[in-house]
Amino acid sequence: MTIQRKTDGFWVLIPAAGAGRRMNAPIPKQYLNVAGKTVLQHAIDRMAQVATLTGLVLATAPNDDRSDVILPSHLTCHKVVGGAERVHTVLAGLTSIIAAAGDQVWVLVHDAARPGVRLADVERLMAHCVEFQEGGLLAQPVRDTVKRSGSANQIEQTLPRDQIWLAQTPQCFRAGELFRALEGALAEGLEVTDEASAMAHFGHVCHLITGHWRNMKLTEPEDLPLIEWILTHDE
Numbered sequence: 001m002t003i004q005r006k007t008d009g010f011w012v013l014i015p016a017a018g019a020g021r022r023m024n025a026p027i028p029k030q031y032l033n034v035a036g037k038t039v040l041q042h043a044i045d046r047m048a049q050v051a052t053l054t055g056l057v058l059a060t061a062p063n064d065d066r067s068d069v070i071l072p073s074h075l076t077c078h079k080v081v082g083g084a085e086r087v088h089t090v091l092a093g094l095t096s097i098i099a100a101a102g103d104q105v106w107v108l109v110h111d112a113a114r115p116g117v118r119l120a121d122v123e124r125l126m127a128h129c130v131e132f133q134e135g136g137l138l139a140q141p142v143r144d145t146v147k148r149s150g151s152a153n154q155i156e157q158t159l160p161r162d163q164i165w166l167a168q169t170p171q172c173f174r175a176g177e178l179f180r181a182l183e184g185a186l187a188e189g190l191e192v193t194d195e196a197s198a199m200a201h202f203g204h205v206c207h208l209i210t211g212h213w214r215n216m217k218l219t220e221p222e223d224l225p226l227i228e229w230i231l232t233h234d235e
């Protein structure tokens with residue numbers, strides 16, 4: 001059995017196989033045109049600016065035959081077919097990365113629906129992962145008082161907001177560990193809406209790195225003007 005030495009090479013994995021149902025648009029939201037490019041192209045172009053990347057995998061829907069996505073020429077790029085849920089899409093992308101680069105590389109999983117991610121925040125996340133040799137994610141500390149509701153939307157509990165964060169992406173973990181955690185979470189019937197929840201479930205330390213509201217996820221129609229403002233107003 002060959003033991004792969006730990007490496008600090010980084011790949012990007014862009015899950016872009018969603019239907020965008022909550023957006024209620026005629027096309028999947030990652031293909032909506034904002035500030036001259038599709039949402040997906042903005043996300044790819046931002047992540048491709050990250051120094052020291054080795055490769056990028058784009059995962060799109062089975063019936064997605066769009067050919068207008070431009071992949072960065074300076075990276076090793078693969079396109080794969082995603083799955084029914086985001087977790088299946090991420091697993092498909094990880095399979096491609098592990099086959100190409102082994103299971104020790106770091107993978108930055110970044111939603112196609114988050115086109116406003118800030119390069120400096122991604123690089124802080126990467127540096128943290130290398131320094132601590134543990135994974136992590138961009139996240140935003142909540143600013144408002146946080147309530148947990150009961151079944152009738154009545155307040156059940158007020159939570160200590162200094163310990164509440166809103167998870168964003170990229171979420172960064174070693175490819176093999178992440179693959180095994182996602183597979184294991186699915187096998188246990190867990191609902192997996194992000195990578196860190198599966199990693200933490202299996203005892204991996206996951207560092208929360210402060211992100212920014214500009215890295216919001218395009219989810220519903222009211223988000224679109226905000227995304228357009230973000231993409232047309234550099235910091």
Ligand SMILES: Nc1ccn([C@@H]2O[C@H](COP(=O)(O)OP(=O)(O)OP(=O)(O)O)[C@@H](O)[C@H]2O)c(=O)n1
Binds near residue numbers: 014022087113218
């Ligand atoms: N089967 C899926 C579902 C989602 N995603 C991706 O995961 C990211 C975040 O998911 P979300 O915002 O939920 O996107 P959708 O699933 O498309 O949205 P909806 O739930 O409204 O249909 C998006 O970039 C989406 O394309 C994916 O790659 N594969």
Ligand SMILES: C[C@](O)(CO)[C@H](O)COP(=O)(O)O
Binds near residue numbers: 195
């Ligand atoms: C991964 C994520 O963007 C972190 O907040 C979020 O979990 C994606 O959830 P969605 O329901 O697939 O949009």
